[in-house]
Amino acid sequence: MSSWLHVSDDSDFSVNNIPFGVVSCQQRRFCATRIGDYVVDLSLLEAEGLLDDALGSEAGRSGRRIFANPTLDTFASLPVETRDAVRSSIQSLLSTASAALRDNSELRQNAILPISSVTVHVPLTIPDFVDYSIFPAHALGAGRAIFGPDTPLPPLFGRLPMGYNGRAGTVSVDEAITRPQGQIRAFSPGREVSIGESKALDWEFEIGAFVAKPTAPGSVLSPSSAESHIFGYVLLNDWSARDIQSLEMVPLGPFNGKSFATTISPWVVLPSALAPFKVEKETAPELELAPAPEYLAEPAGAKTAFEIDCATSLHLASDPATPHLVSTANFRAAHWSFPQLLAYQTFSGARLQTGDLLGSGTISNDGPRRQGCLLELAKGGKEPLEVGRERRAWLEDGDEVVFSARAGPEGSGVGFGELRGKVMPAKNLTLV
Amino acid sequence: MSSWLHVSDDSDFSVNNIPFGVVSCQQRRFCATRIGDYVVDLSLLEAEGLLDDALGSEAGRSGRRIFANPTLDTFASLPVETRDAVRSSIQSLLSTASAALRDNSELRQNAILPISSVTVHVPLTIPDFVDYSIFPAHALGAGRAIFGPDTPLPPLFGRLPMGYNGRAGTVSVDEAITRPQGQIRAFSPGREVSIGESKALDWEFEIGAFVAKPTAPGSVLSPSSAESHIFGYVLLNDWSARDIQSLEMVPLGPFNGKSFATTISPWVVLPSALAPFKVEKETAPELELAPAPEYLAEPAGAKTAFEIDCATSLHLASDPATPHLVSTANFRAAHWSFPQLLAYQTFSGARLQTGDLLGSGTISNDGPRRQGCLLELAKGGKEPLEVGRERRAWLEDGDEVVFSARAGPEGSGVGFGELRGKVMPAKNLTLV
Numbered sequence: 001m002s003s004w005l006h007v008s009d010d011s012d013f014s015v016n017n018i019p020f021g022v023v024s025c026q027q028r029r030f031c032a033t034r035i036g037d038y039v040v041d042l043s044l045l046e047a048e049g050l051l052d053d054a055l056g057s058e059a060g061r062s063g064r065r066i067f068a069n070p071t072l073d074t075f076a077s078l079p080v081e082t083r084d085a086v087r088s089s090i091q092s093l094l095s096t097a098s099a100a101l102r103d104n105s106e107l108r109q110n111a112i113l114p115i116s117s118v119t120v121h122v123p124l125t126i127p128d129f130v131d132y133s134i135f136p137a138h139a140l141g142a143g144r145a146i147f148g149p150d151t152p153l154p155p156l157f158g159r160l161p162m163g164y165n166g167r168a169g170t171v172s173v174d175e176a177i178t179r180p181q182g183q184i185r186a187f188s189p190g191r192e193v194s195i196g197e198s199k200a201l202d203w204e205f206e207i208g209a210f211v212a213k214p215t216a217p218g219s220v221l222s223p224s225s226a227e228s229h230i231f232g233y234v235l236l237n238d239w240s241a242r243d244i245q246s247l248e249m250v251p252l253g254p255f256n257g258k259s260f261a262t263t264i265s266p267w268v269v270l271p272s273a274l275a276p277f278k279v280e281k282e283t284a285p286e287l288e289l290a291p292a293p294e295y296l297a298e299p300a301g302a303k304t305a306f307e308i309d310c311a312t313s314l315h316l317a318s319d320p321a322t323p324h325l326v327s328t329a330n331f332r333a334a335h336w337s338f339p340q341l342l343a344y345q346t347f348s349g350a351r352l353q354t355g356d357l358l359g360s361g362t363i364s365n366d367g368p369r370r371q372g373c374l375l376e377l378a379k380g381g382k383e384p385l386e387v388g389r390e391r392r393a394w395l396e397d398g399d400e401v402v403f404s405a406r407a408g409p410e411g412s413g414v415g416f417g418e419l420r421g422k423v424m425p426a427k428n429l430t431l432v
Numbered sequence: 433m434s435s436w437l438h439v440s441d442d443s444d445f446s447v448n449n450i451p452f453g454v455v456s457c458q459q460r461r462f463c464a465t466r467i468g469d470y471v472v473d474l475s476l477l478e479a480e481g482l483l484d485d486a487l488g489s490e491a492g493r494s495g496r497r498i499f500a501n502p503t504l505d506t507f508a509s510l511p512v513e514t515r516d517a518v519r520s521s522i523q524s525l526l527s528t529a530s531a532a533l534r535d536n537s538e539l540r541q542n543a544i545l546p547i548s549s550v551t552v553h554v555p556l557t558i559p560d561f562v563d564y565s566i567f568p569a570h571a572l573g574a575g576r577a578i579f580g581p582d583t584p585l586p587p588l589f590g591r592l593p594m595g596y597n598g599r600a601g602t603v604s605v606d607e608a609i610t611r612p613q614g615q616i617r618a619f620s621p622g623r624e625v626s627i628g629e630s631k632a633l634d635w636e637f638e639i640g641a642f643v644a645k646p647t648a649p650g651s652v653l654s655p656s657s658a659e660s661h662i663f664g665y666v667l668l669n670d671w672s673a674r675d676i677q678s679l680e681m682v683p684l685g686p687f688n689g690k691s692f693a694t695t696i697s698p699w700v701v702l703p704s705a706l707a708p709f710k711v712e713k714e715t716a717p718e719l720e721l722a723p724a725p726e727y728l729a730e731p732a733g734a735k736t737a738f739e740i741d742c743a744t745s746l747h748l749a750s751d752p753a754t755p756h757l758v759s760t761a762n763f764r765a766a767h768w769s770f771p772q773l774l775a776y777q778t779f780s781g782a783r784l785q786t787g788d789l790l791g792s793g794t795i796s797n798d799g800p801r802r803q804g805c806l807l808e809l810a811k812g813g814k815e816p817l818e819v820g821r822e823r824r825a826w827l828e829d830g831d832e833v834v835f836s837a838r839a840g841p842e843g844s845g846v847g848f849g850e851l852r853g854k855v856m857p858a859k860n861l862t863l864v
Binding site: 130154156162163165167168170183218244247248254255256257259261345348349350356 | 560562586591594602610614625627673676679680681689691727776777781788
């Protein structure tokens with residue numbers, strides 16, 4: 001399929017994608033899709049009646065508006081069939097075969113805006129953010145970077161997904177990340193404890209999933225029934241101050257070391273856009289993981305993983321214009337699928353709400369430069385990573401981290417866009 | 433001060449209290465205060481103009497309504513002076529000296545309702561819930577109940593508050609708690625791992641604090657400036673399935689073992705109501721805790737603790753009408769104040785939002801039956817607690833836990849009301 005709008009061949013946002021987001025322009029905030037370097041104002045398509053067929057009984061229900069809202073909450077809470085029908089309708093309206101939008105010059109003028117003219121926002125209200133660790137290579141590599149090369153995988157890794165609650169209020173689409181301060185334990189041999197700015201600032205490349213329909217209290221999802229409760233996916237940077245985190249992990253887990261910033265890419269890619277790239281999970285037989293218990297199991301051979309190529313580039317403070325590719329990894333190596341994570345939470349009584357965000361944990365594979373964070377790439381600071389002519393144990397002020405990810409082979413036209421974050425110096429903070 | 437409304441001598445809700453909450457009655461949800469066994473509809477007092485002086489410039493600001501809302505979010509975000517002025521105004525209207533409400537029979541008829549005629553609700557939208565462990569006796573006792581009598585206090589207990597993110601979407605005012613299921617590790621000698629309903633269900637008696645005014649990103653509060661960011665206090669039961677929790681603690685902290693239920697009392701008691709009961713913290717010199725670092729320190733002799741007597745009663749399934757007092761403790765033994773907790777979070781870059789909820793962690797003192805959870809009272813199941821003629825290692829189906837707490841001496845008329853929760857059998861859950 002191709003579009004009557006110009007989309008460059010290497011765009012993540014071809015007509016095959018049709019992600020959803022929230023933008024503002026001239027004081028007005030609304031829901032939009034993105035195609036190439038344009039955004040399309042969905043509230044205007046809705047007002048024009050162009051989405052009526054797809055919305056079915058949802059359209060005009062006592063004046064209800066789905067897209068003239070400052071979040072995607074209402075749209076995400078609709079049944080999966082309706083969400084998919086809306087995406088298909090937009091796809092049709094933007095494809096070469098359709099004239100309804102193309103030949104309505106007034107509507108085109110108003111509804112189609114260059115991406116440079118809008119500001120992007122967090123797309124949904126996020127009631128809860130849960131961060132997992134579903135990549136065996138990361139669970140193993142992070143443990144070894146901190147506790148030494150003989151550290152084993154947590155013994156229950158194959159039996160239950162490892163997760164913890166993050167700080168939902170910290171999730172943003174900011175591109176400037178202020179270096180945090182706190183009580184820290186140095187990553188140097190003496191491991192001194194002090195108070196000051198973090199000297200071990202790190203990124204974590206993750207994919208996040210937003211919850212669509214809520215669940216009733218007490219209702220338990222299976223991995224199969226959980227699929228329709230996923231609205232879509234974004235890139236997620238779980239910024240981590242390793243030296244703050246180090247003092248918090250025992251006994252209560254991560255806290256202030258991750259609560260200063262969690263950033264996401266603004267365009268939510270729907271499961272239907274990623275459906276062509278579903279594959280079987282890549283297993284790690286050498287780890288001899290116990291099989292998942294029955295309530296979390298997926299049928300043998302089920303295609304519940306996604307072929308998504310992830311890449312991290314670093315722009316050094318000394319040469320901000322030059323990207324250095326420092327790491328690549330494929331999402332397919334995830335040991336658990338997002339539907340399994342939802343099944344896990346609901347089995348023990350958690351209720352899901354629209355907008356709940358789940359993070360995959362750092363996407364790491366086996367092999368050199370296949371890790372999604374510096375903790376692993378630079379072995380906890382012990383083997384600084386070569387980046388161009390410099391070396392990095394941890395991030396320095398002015399460094400910019402750029403994530404990108406694309407589903408399937410080159411040219412599929414389905415990707416996540418970039419998630420950028422630049423490290424700003426710690427503020428000389430005055431107590432107020 | 434006394435009221436022209438009947439308030440029994442032992443009520444927690446005298447005219448000295450004036451807490452805030454949200455109730456519904458006949459399909460309408462609104463903000464209210466409680467006095468004795470009545471609630472007062474604040475949206476009607478506001479509409480009548482009776483709160484105009486207190487609200488000052490906030491009143492009628494472009495038709496803005498503070499109390500005709502389904503949450504206290506708007507009211508909580510006002511400056512502390514306005515919140516306190518509103519509380520004082522309501523106090524005056526209900527006191528014997530004032531005729532404005534007493535002699536307006538139509539308004540009285542509509543605005544004053546028996547507590548039995550309304551349904552209570554979670555009073556604020558909760559963007560994030562953070563649970564702490566600020567009582568040394570609990571940090572020590574819980575560790576010893578699990579790991580044995582020689583377990584020391586975490587070494588940094590005096591340097592930084594121990595906390596973790598909880599599940600905000602789980603917070604409710606429900607009085608029926610369904611026993612959760614999950615992957616469990618038994619509290620018996622073999623410590624077998626299995627899947628099924630929790631056999632180690634526990635309560636945790638805590639006090640929760642709601643955040644009032646939000647902070648700007650990057651703004652850091654001192655313990656002193658943080659005070660005005662606290663809206664008020666509630667009782668909080670951090671229900672815990674110890675055998676689910678047991679498998680999760682290493683390395684990421686509590687998760688599903690606490691995400692099935694967190695309940696709070698519905699009436700938010702304001703700091704100004706508790707001001708007469710401020711005292712110096714009760715210290716535990718025998719623990720030789722390191723002093724707090726400067727950015728968290730409070731002046732020597734500062735009255736930053738509250739004299740609040742907490743009591744837990746158990747109604748056994750076999751005899752639901754009989755309360756058995758199983759534990760008492762005083763909140764004064766908290767090692768950290770809530771303003772210190774806010775200072776701690778903001779120092780490392782967390783932004784506060786109106787409605788953020790902070791839990792104190794289990795309120796335990798030294799001595800027999802002075803612990804706020806069964807884990808400590810029954811030593812991890814090893815020494816079941818005598819309750820009437822029965823014994824409890826953990827909660828049984830049909831048991832009802834009742835928390836109450838009162839500030840200062842008997843008859844002060846400032847308390848939190850009851851927080852009740854009854855254990856319902858695990859559901860025979862069908863995967864949907």
